[in-house]
Amino acid sequence: MEERNKYSFGGFGGFGRNTFTIEPDEATSVQTLFSIAGGARDHTRIVKNLSTRMSVEKKTSPAAQSNLEPQWRNVEWTDEQKTSLMKTVSSYRPTCEDVTQARILLLGPLSSGKSSFISSVQSVFNGRVTNRAMVGSNSTSFTKKSFNICGKKGEDPSGLVLCDIMGLGDGEKIGLTLHDILSVVKGHVPEGHKFSPDQPVRSETMGYVKRPSQKDKIHCVAFVVDASKVLTYPKGLKTTLQQLREHISDLGVPQVALLTHIDQICPETAKDVSQVYKSRIIRDMMGKAGALLGMSTSYIVPVKNYSSELDLDVNNDVLLLSAVDHILQYADLYFQDNTTQYTESL
Numbered sequence: 001m002e003e004r005n006k007y008s009f010g011g012f013g014g015f016g017r018n019t020f021t022i023e024p025d026e027a028t029s030v031q032t033l034f035s036i037a038g039g040a041r042d043h044t045r046i047v048k049n050l051s052t053r054m055s056v057e058k059k060t061s062p063a064a065q066s067n068l069e070p071q072w073r074n075v076e077w078t079d080e081q082k083t084s085l086m087k088t089v090s091s092y093r094p095t096c097e098d099v100t101q102a103r104i105l106l107l108g109p110l111s112s113g114k115s116s117f118i119s120s121v122q123s124v125f126n127g128r129v130t131n132r133a134m135v136g137s138n139s140t141s142f143t144k145k146s147f148n149i150c151g152k153k154g155e156d157p158s159g160l161v162l163c164d165i166m167g168l169g170d171g172e173k174i175g176l177t178l179h180d181i182l183s184v185v186k187g188h189v190p191e192g193h194k195f196s197p198d199q200p201v202r203s204e205t206m207g208y209v210k211r212p213s214q215k216d217k218i219h220c221v222a223f224v225v226d227a228s229k230v231l232t233y234p235k236g237l238k239t240t241l242q243q244l245r246e247h248i249s250d251l252g253v254p255q256v257a258l259l260t261h262i263d264q265i266c267p268e269t270a271k272d273v274s275q276v277y278k279s280r281i282i283r284d285m286m287g288k289a290g291a292l293l294g295m296s297t298s299y300i301v302p303v304k305n306y307s308s309e310l311d312l313d314v315n316n317d318v319l320l321l322s323a324v325d326h327i328l329q330y331a332d333l334y335f336q337d338n339t340t341q342y343t344e345s346l
Contacts, residue, residue: 113303185217186218225259
């Protein structure tokens with residue numbers, strides 16, 4: 001194990017002469033050392049000397065080098081790849097004859113980026129940044145809304161629908177209940193239904209679908225978690241998410257996850273999103289998100305939603321479209337499994 005640099009200096013404090021030996025890590029600032037050495041004499045000279053030495057050593061220390069590593073997922077960051085992915089998504093059709101569109105439910109904590117993801121994907125196909133999916137964070141009422149993902153102008157809607165609903169409750173904030181979420185997944189909840197914590201979905205609910213067909217049901221659930229909050233989410237959220245995953249799995253619905261706001265945790269990715277699959281920080285955070293969800297990182301894809309930008313970025317578009325393609329692969333698993341079951345029952 002490599003030994004870290006040590007700094008020794010002395011001075012007179014309130015209790016006589018003090019000698020200091022400090023072994024800082026790479027993140028230790030000169031100001032921190034100054035504070036530790038508060039009793040030393042000639043503070044100005046100490047800080048100046050330490051600042052110079054630490055500046056030189058920071059450049060040469062392997063542990064202080066970039067947070068980037070060899071690329072660990074293969075992605076082509078090109079206009080050609082963007083065009084190819086757009087064609088794949090816009091031409092997608094479910095493999096089940098009775099279903100014309102795969103219905104994907106975005107599910108996650110409040111302000112995790114669900115609506116922004118929908119708007120960002122729509123922006124890619126619109127050719128400009130737009131913000132249409134607005135569910136809001138009203139804690140007393142919220143509406144189920146579905147968004148068709150269309151190809152270029154004039155083209156028919158693709159075989160993909162993204163469904164947006166209110167965020168999850170976590171024991172500290174009010175959100176959708178387990179009962180209501182499962183009602184959505186099962187296809188009982190009509191489009192435009194306004195949820196309310198004191199009025200759970202029932203068979204008496206207006207528009208309630210008593211016998212949902214395959215086209216009414218959710219075919220894949222995409223959990224959405226904020227990379228900048230994974231370590232600070234309330235403890236109750238982990239329990240909520242994993243209970244949800246267990247119940248959704250019992251219904252035979254595939255699940256994936258989106259890790260949003262990756263630019264807020266990785267400076268290199270904030271500057272250039274094509275560095276995402278070289279980022280050690282993001283790779284580690286995907287592991288922590290997997291632990292939160294009880295899910296392997298192979299199901300998780302990082303994304304950067306459009307927020308304050310006015311123009312599209314080809315690398316960001318590729319990342320967003322790759323996430324949609326990832327989701328559709330799992331939706332296809334639902335149709336394969338259910339088509340098989342239907343055929344076997346004949």
